[in-house]
Amino acid sequence: MSDKEHIWIPKLKQQLSDKKIDRREFVRYASLLGMSSGAAYMWAGKITGQPLAPPAMAQDMPKGGVLKIAQRIPKVDNPHTFSWVYDSNVVRQVCGYLTRTGVDNVTRPHLCEKWEASEDLKTWTLHIKKDAKWHKGEDFTAEHAAWNIKHCLDPKVGSSVVGLMKGYMLKDVDTGTKDDKGNAVMTTELWDANAIEIKDPKTLVLNLAQAQVAVPEHLFHYPFLMLDPAENGAFIVGSNGTESFELVELEVSRKAVFKRRPDAPGYLDELHFIDLGDNPTAVAGALASKQVDGIYQGNIEQFDLYKGMAHVDIHQVVTAQTGVARMQMTQKPYDDPKVRKAIRLATDPAKCLQIAHKGVGEAAEHHHVCTVHPDYKKIEPLGYKPEEAKKLLAEAGHPDGIDIEIFCKPDPSWEQAAVEAMAEQWKAGGIRAKINVLPSAKFWEVWTEVPFGFTEWTHRPLGFMVLALAYRTGVPWNESRYSNKQFDELLNKAEGTLDVDKRREILGELETIMLEDGPITQPLWRSVYAAYDKRVQGFEIHPTLYIFGEQLAVKPA
Amino acid sequence: MLLLAGRRLASMLLIMIVISILLFLAFEGDKLALAGRVLGQYTTLEGKLHWIEENGYNRPLVVRYISWLYGFFTGDWKISAQYNRPVLEFLAPRLANTAILGLCVFIITAVISLILGVLAGINEGGLRDRVISVISVITTSFPEFASGTFLVAIFVFWLDWLPGSSSFTNGFSVKELVLPVAVLVIFNFGYYTRMTRASMAEVMTSQYVRTAILKGLPPRSVVVKHALRNALIAPFTVMILQLNYLLSGIVVTEVFFAYDGFAKAMYDAALFGDTYVVSACAMVAVFVAVLSQFISDVGYTYLNPRIRFA
Numbered sequence: 001m002s003d004k005e006h007i008w009i010p011k012l013k014q015q016l017s018d019k020k021i022d023r024r025e026f027v028r029y030a031s032l033l034g035m036s037s038g039a040a041y042m043w044a045g046k047i048t049g050q051p052l053a054p055p056a057m058a059q060d061m062p063k064g065g066v067l068k069i070a071q072r073i074p075k076v077d078n079p080h081t082f083s084w085v086y087d088s089n090v091v092r093q094v095c096g097y098l099t100r101t102g103v104d105n106v107t108r109p110h111l112c113e114k115w116e117a118s119e120d121l122k123t124w125t126l127h128i129k130k131d132a133k134w135h136k137g138e139d140f141t142a143e144h145a146a147w148n149i150k151h152c153l154d155p156k157v158g159s160s161v162v163g164l165m166k167g168y169m170l171k172d173v174d175t176g177t178k179d180d181k182g183n184a185v186m187t188t189e190l191w192d193a194n195a196i197e198i199k200d201p202k203t204l205v206l207n208l209a210q211a212q213v214a215v216p217e218h219l220f221h222y223p224f225l226m227l228d229p230a231e232n233g234a235f236i237v238g239s240n241g242t243e244s245f246e247l248v249e250l251e252v253s254r255k256a257v258f259k260r261r262p263d264a265p266g267y268l269d270e271l272h273f274i275d276l277g278d279n280p281t282a283v284a285g286a287l288a289s290k291q292v293d294g295i296y297q298g299n300i301e302q303f304d305l306y307k308g309m310a311h312v313d314i315h316q317v318v319t320a321q322t323g324v325a326r327m328q329m330t331q332k333p334y335d336d337p338k339v340r341k342a343i344r345l346a347t348d349p350a351k352c353l354q355i356a357h358k359g360v361g362e363a364a365e366h367h368h369v370c371t372v373h374p375d376y377k378k379i380e381p382l383g384y385k386p387e388e389a390k391k392l393l394a395e396a397g398h399p400d401g402i403d404i405e406i407f408c409k410p411d412p413s414w415e416q417a418a419v420e421a422m423a424e425q426w427k428a429g430g431i432r433a434k435i436n437v438l439p440s441a442k443f444w445e446v447w448t449e450v451p452f453g454f455t456e457w458t459h460r461p462l463g464f465m466v467l468a469l470a471y472r473t474g475v476p477w478n479e480s481r482y483s484n485k486q487f488d489e490l491l492n493k494a495e496g497t498l499d500v501d502k503r504r505e506i507l508g509e510l511e512t513i514m515l516e517d518g519p520i521t522q523p524l525w526r527s528v529y530a531a532y533d534k535r536v537q538g539f540e541i542h543p544t545l546y547i548f549g550e551q552l553a554v555k556p557a
Numbered sequence: 558m559l560l561l562a563g564r565r566l567a568s569m570l571l572i573m574i575v576i577s578i579l580l581f582l583a584f585e586g587d588k589l590a591l592a593g594r595v596l597g598q599y600t601t602l603e604g605k606l607h608w609i610e611e612n613g614y615n616r617p618l619v620v621r622y623i624s625w626l627y628g629f630f631t632g633d634w635k636i637s638a639q640y641n642r643p644v645l646e647f648l649a650p651r652l653a654n655t656a657i658l659g660l661c662v663f664i665i666t667a668v669i670s671l672i673l674g675v676l677a678g679i680n681e682g683g684l685r686d687r688v689i690s691v692i693s694v695i696t697t698s699f700p701e702f703a704s705g706t707f708l709v710a711i712f713v714f715w716l717d718w719l720p721g722s723s724s725f726t727n728g729f730s731v732k733e734l735v736l737p738v739a740v741l742v743i744f745n746f747g748y749y750t751r752m753t754r755a756s757m758a759e760v761m762t763s764q765y766v767r768t769a770i771l772k773g774l775p776p777r778s779v780v781v782k783h784a785l786r787n788a789l790i791a792p793f794t795v796m797i798l799q800l801n802y803l804l805s806g807i808v809v810t811e812v813f814f815a816y817d818g819f820a821k822a823m824y825d826a827a828l829f830g831d832t833y834v835v836s837a838c839a840m841v842a843v844f845v846a847v848l849s850q851f852i853s854d855v856g857y858t859y860l861n862p863r864i865r866f867a
Contacts, residue, residue, distance in 0.1 A: 075641055252640040253825060255726055274726050276815040285713045285721015441828035
């Protein structure tokens with residue numbers, strides 16, 4: 001144990017022994033506050049009297065070989081602007097993050113060796129690993145980390161990191177110019193010149209505008225890759241990095257080939273990502289005929305197909321992955337909160353889950369906070385009340401119901417199925433929806449623009465993180481244009497509250513706002529799965545489907 | 558003959574130019590939208606304007622069109638937004654893949670449908686004709702995705718004889734070619750069999766064939782020497798025109814098997830809004846369409862003396 005224990009740690013220990021938090025949460029928060037996760041696991045065992053095994057250590061993993069994983073290969077040249085998980089999977093093999101959230105949802109240091117948070121959670125000191133080195137031999141320094149953080153926060157870059165960190169790292173400034181409607185064009189900059197402070201070559205200090213507990217978890221947000229500043233934010237074949245692999249070949253929508261660097265941690269000689277396109281049958285076929293050894297993610301329709309393959313293991317995990325039907329509150333008729341609530345009231349999530357996802361997952365509650373989140377607060381669900389929805393619509397000036405149009409994409413197929421199920425349910429509430437299915441690539445071009453659309457959201461470890469990304473006023477991914485002052489204030493408060501019990505209450509308030517006023521209808525939470533050949537060792541499915549090549553090994557066929 | 562070929566070539570060029578103007582207007586007419594597509598969804602208006610100025614899109618439309626066309630003929634097909642590499646370099650191997658697939662399908666379909674069509678046609682109304690006709694109608698009515706699923710279920714998941722995807726990631730493989738070829742042959746051969754059969758049946762009732770039979774020639778010699786050549790005219794034309802389908806009409810099959818061909822590239826590019834790839838694909842498709850027209854015209858002349866000497 002370090003003698004500079006964070007002031008909150010004894011309190012966490014207390015909460016753990018009072019059973020207010022479970023061991024896993026204890027480990028997460030203790031390591032968030034700078035306790036090494038080994039020590040946190042030890043304390044968890046000591047306090048509860050039950051040993052909690054740390055993540056499996058590498059046993060006798062087979063060395064060498066080539067592993068092939070079926071995964072889409074999009075363009076990866078601007079890692080800080082990624083908005084998919086699988087493009088980050090490509091760069092992740094080469095470039096690292098300052099922290100890493102494991103499959104157990106516990107965040108540990110990665111390129112830093114530890115971090116310390118001040119009592120008020122406003123000053124975070126990151127100690128960069130002494131032996132962290134670039135492939136080209138240079139040391140990885142605090143200066144490099146600072147450059148990457150600044151690059152991600154630069155509004156010109158357009159990284160979604162802005163949405164996560166805006167509340168505590170940035171401030172709004174007027175550019176002095178006006179747009180066509182005469183409104184001031186706003187931009188953002190660091191809230192203080194000293195917000196990112198380089199103490200010495202291996203020490204970086206983040207000074208926050210307001211308290212934030214999830215800084216380490218934000219540092220593992222998937223676009224937050226540490227790139228070589230000399231390459232100016234670009235990533236190409238042969239780019240410098242800090243991780244085990246080098247990218248030696250890349251053909252977008254075809255394949256990516258990585259070679260493990262000599263003496264770098266890991267087991268494989270080579271890792272290949274193979275792009276098999278949008279058709280899930282081709283992916284299943286490729287795994288069945290052993291053209292690939294694993295798949296990034298299985299489609300729910302193919303679940304039984306993979307189960308039937310004798311040489312394949314299915315890896316499954318419950319997650320906060322979901323899709324939401326979100327309405328832009330700047331557009332008619334969704335500018336009226338009554339209309340938004342009516343659509344929620346006319347949705348039956350439990351049925352949607354059965355119809356669209358074979359019951360694999362959980363019914364959602366329209367507020368985008370999942371039961372797997374530690375700070376989830378159970379509130380009275382809205383329920384399926386189409387009659388009430390009709391009444392609300394009438395109050396909003398639509399006595400004969402409304403005609404609307406919802407945009408969605410056909411891939412993965414559960415999304416379209418969920419939209420169809422909802423549209424059918426809405427009819428009972430007087431909501432007649434036309435479904436407009438756009439091909440995936442086209443959809444991602446317009447997803448922030450359509451008035452009513454169905455968008456998938458990936459899992460994030462804490463309950464308020466997606467709320468901050470998607471519903472805070474003015475952030476890039478706020479596709480619903482949702483803006484609610486009270487909501488933003490509560491969000492800031494939640495982000496600065498370490499005590500899970502207290503934060504849970506704040507999330508309860510946020511959830512209530514989402515139910516009454518919020519911009520979304522949310523049918524389901526889904527479990528995700530991947531399928532891997534039994535020859536593949538060391539694979540553990542991550543709730544966000546991250547792939548860590550250096551943990552994988554493959555037995556000779 | 559030469560005159561005809563020359564006339565054909567001239568009209569081919571004209572058609573291509575007209576289509577290229579239409580394509581140019583559709584893809585690059587709105588330069589702001591083009592900048593948005595090339596630069597991606599997060600670009601600011603300033604970024605787009607900067608890009609437009611930087612890349613010469615502020616020049617008059619005519620000048621831009623001419624430089625675009627010039628670039629196209631000199632092999633400068635611009636950079637793909639989606640793949641971030643020269644369009645020509647990216648499209649060439651995919652064209653080759655589709656050519657391999659198309660050629661296999663073309664040859665196999667031609668052989669099967671000519672044999673079956675002739676066998677059915679020389680015996681119109683007989684049992685053999687009925688069986689062949691029924692099979693042809695049934696197979697043609699299976700869409701590619703249905704027969705694809707069916708074949709994959711049997712040969713990949715059940716028997717485990719063939720690979721389930723055909724992306725050639727480890728280089729060319731005949732095994733990976735089998736299923737896509739089979740799907741396309743099954744879908745196509747029925748139609749050409751019916752064409753050949755109809756044409757053959759018609760020829761078999763003509764007077765010169767009757768004369769040949771009355772002369773006492775053996776049936777084999779009547780069919781091969783007298784009937785066949787005339788019966789081939791119609792199916793030949795249809796098959797050559799099929800080349801165009803084999804280039805861009807096989808999207809379903811290519812996507813189904815993750816076959817990295819021209820049609821799939823065009824499909825992906827269209828979905829992504831990858832302007833430069835789509836316009837290049839369209840130009841290639843037009844070129845092949847016009848070229849197959851040309852081949853079919855010339856070949857037709859060869860088969861049918863009445864046109865040659867007219």
